[in-house]
Amino acid sequence: MNHHDTPQDEPAEHLRFRAYLSALEHVTDADEAGLVSEVLNDPDQTMARSAVLRHLDRRATELHPGPAYEPWAASMAQATVRHAFLTRRLQEWSLFRAITLGQPWRPDTLLDSSDWLQLKAAASSNTEAVKTLAERGRTKRIRNTARTNPRRQGSH
Structure with a gap:
């Protein structure tokens, strides 16, 4: 290990980033919104x-298929309300959840x-989403992902 690899030389924000990730990974459900707000300060x-x-x-990946997702997403939406990008990501996870669970959703949305979401949906099991993105996805990569999705060739 040479001198440049020592943790003492690492920028403070890198150390805080790793500490935050660890804390968030181990936080209890009851303390999660508070910790998210604290990190965002x-x-x-x-x-x-x-x-x-x-x-x-990470949490949405675990929770989106089940009923615990909705109260969690509402709690996280409150904790991230002043951060447009994070708010949008939560909205997109909710749309992805609707698509994967066969709930109502709008192609325009x-x-x-x-x-990010178009690529996830292009690889999903929702035939309508895959078909929509194969035809009208924003990027060539999204359209190709949808076109090569086995669901597109499958039955309706």
């Missing part, structure tokens, strides 16, 4: 939002969504 807003984004994606 960090002076390094870019780093703080990045840590919270990773947390939201999907087509207006971020590349």
Whole structure:
């Protein structure tokens, strides 16, 4: 280990980022919204939002198929209300949830969504979403992902 690899030389925001990720990974449900708000009060807003984004994606991946998602998303929406990007990511997770669970959703909403969500939906099991994105996805990568999705060739 050379001198440049020592933790003492690491920028403070990197150390805080790792500490936040660890704390968020181990937080109890009851303390989660408070911790998210606390992280978002960090002076390094870019780093703080990045840590919270990773947390939201990790938790939403676990929770979106089940009933615990809705109260969790409402709680996180309150905790992130002053952060437009995080608010949008939560809205997109809710749209992805509707698409994957076969709940009502609007093609225009999907087509207006971020590349991140379009790519996730293009690889999903929702035939209508895959077909919509194969034809009208924003990027070539999204359209190709949808076109090569086995669901597109499958039955309706």
